[in-house]
Amino acid sequence: MTPQGEPRPMPVTVLGGLATGVRDCVADLARIETSGLAVLAVRVDSDGRTASWQLYDRSGPVDGGSLKPSRPCSPCQLPPGLLAVLLRLARTAGYRHLLLTLPPGMQADLIALDVTHSHVCGQALADHLRVDTVAAAVNLARLEDDLGCGDRLADHALAIGPDDGRSVAEAAARHLEGADVVVTSNVNDPDPTASARAVALLRHLASRASMTHICHDHLPASGREMPAAAGGFWMPTPSALIGGNRFDADDVRERHGPLSLPRQPCAPEFGVRTTRWSSRRPLHAQRLADALGQICASVIRSRGHLWLANRPQSIHRWESAGEHLAIQTTGTWLPENDGKAWQAASARRRTFAALLWDPYYGERRCELTFTGIDLDVPALHERLNSCLLTDAELSLGMEEWQLSDDPFADALGADPPSH
Template sequence: MPPQGEPPPLPVTVLGGLAAGVRDCVADLARIETPGVAALALRAHPDGRELAWRLLERSGPLDGGSVPVDGDRGPDSRPSSSRLLPAALLPLLLRLARAGRHRHLLLTLPPGMEADLVALGLLHGQARGQALADHLRIDTVAVAVDLSRTEDDLNSGDRLARHGLALGPHDRRTLAETAARHLESADLVVTASTNDPDPTASARAATLIRHLAPAAATTHLCHDPLTGSLRTSDPAPLTGAHLFDADRARERHGPLPPPTRPPAPEYGVRSTRWTSRRPLHARRLHDALEQICAGALRGHGHLWLANRPGTIHRWESAGEHLAIQTTGNWLPDHDDPAWQAASAQRRTFAALLWDPYYGERRCELTFTGIDLDVPALHRLLNDCLLTDTELSLGAERWTLSDDPFADALGPADLPTP
């Protein structure tokens, strides 16, 4: 809680996304049309080593400057600058919150920054010895999307650096993986069609957004026929919607994100969830990776690899990008300290799905694509599972002399399920 006499926590909407033009337009509309709203606009230098910032009110710019960004890489290979604001900006946010001058703050991010992770970072941030969470409150994580670019972005193997969007020299993320993460993190998706695609393409893009962000609210910017500019009849969803849930955001980035139900297919867009209580044979999975990814724009979930029965492995594919990474350990018996340390949501799912022998171990993957051949995809995945004969041999016989994931995941250990 803020000290006595301090203003109440300043609500902050964190606005990101690849569509910089849509982002800037909606931020300008919100600060101009809604009294008391200010925007703190962050822009990355073309080389990704520096961030420029400007503070704007209804009447225009108030202040500005630049700060260096942290280009270190995190454990998930993303640069830390994509997840956290530079420390030099935190005192500025504290000053804005304590001044009590604004009713709401829009924090607009460069396309390479991931809005939900920045929001979580602010909740844990400190400036001048004070917790930022005592002085500001995350209201909504919003993402700006250009419908005329959505399908291309989700299918693009281009690196962010090729388009001047990278955050530092070590940022090797692609447009596809970044676009997918933006959508999946959103509480609110703000859409516009800057190139006026045909109605079917626009509807298909909107359907892709619903499949990747099924729980997100949406609002659309329209072209003003008189001026040709973008406009919205109601900027309110961006300021004061109270959509952000920190626990839900943390769970999404945790070792075992909760499953979601895929929406119904429409305009050729189809999502499917594949699950199995059997483990996957690492060699057969590795050999089938290209075929599995070929028809899907996006895939995410977690794996149980037979030769690594103690660890959870996250699957994340988008366009030409595929990453399989270790994210934690499967829970042991209910009375173990690790069980008590897990989130309440994970414990609930584990209890519901607990198997007397395998515990919470399972494979669960969700794929989204256009004209996705779901039966063929499920057959491919099922063919990668251990057979009855292999399963009957027991975990001690599931080792591999030529582990295809050894370079990416390290040496396999083999605890008993």
């Protein structure tokens, strides 16, 4: 109870990921081993027009239903009918914890953020439940293939709605980056070395997440009598998913905002390397376009933001996963004397802008992080540096930079006028 005598908001763990077998095993283990925990399993048809849910507790299935939202389901939002189910469970069901399991195409951190800020019939969900942890289920034997897979989710009936054009690699990378906890399994893995490399990839891409591993119990002397419903699996403890209070809504907003902070590189292991490249100089758009193939070779995942010289007002997000590369306009750089624009920015962005402010460039900068296997870091940095403006080009000034040809014009549109 709260000091005022009101019931405390029910904690919710949100579990996503491409490994549906691992996800369902985790759910069974958690509900069997954790008193007072229920599992709300969400499913969405491939066309995104029908969503169903099933509620399980220690005894098995106890409730369920289906609904047809007024518009197709989204990868980052639950339909209102499912939010209403969440509210009802939080208010009346009496569970101590809820594990919300999602379809592979739903992005768990954004679903968690949506739940945190949603209202149902004028009631704030945050008054009745709170997101405790965001988790991702990973099959180590599949991870490297998933991160390199250029197929669309729709090709594997994993898309959420007709407009979901994401690739398998994009979804796999975003699940890892959004997770507070990663739950892994490598049952019947024919290549332990590949699993070790997969763990290294997890450490590099999900660097802020803790990890727990599900194993198949082959040891009769383990001293544990597993319930039949758990299928002979065990993990050290479900507490890794429950009660950690790890979810940080501000961190999720920042990661998906116009100017996300790059990942800090981890130490190389099993051939997996991550490197961070940054520059206060802008990039020459045509030289960058010509070098994209070389830059992305051997890269499994890269993220960050760009400053293109001929677009001095715009922030451009860079995101690659496997064979897929996207460069998108996500906002504008903060003007020096526009107090309203500074107030609209997040506190974290204002802090970094003030710390990194340059009298001429302002907050403008390029920052990218690349992860790959056997990545040639010096060659990659050399290619990126070759795309920057030269001293002679810099001396011409911003007005001249804007006159250069723009190979990204069709994709990015026009740069907004200066303030």
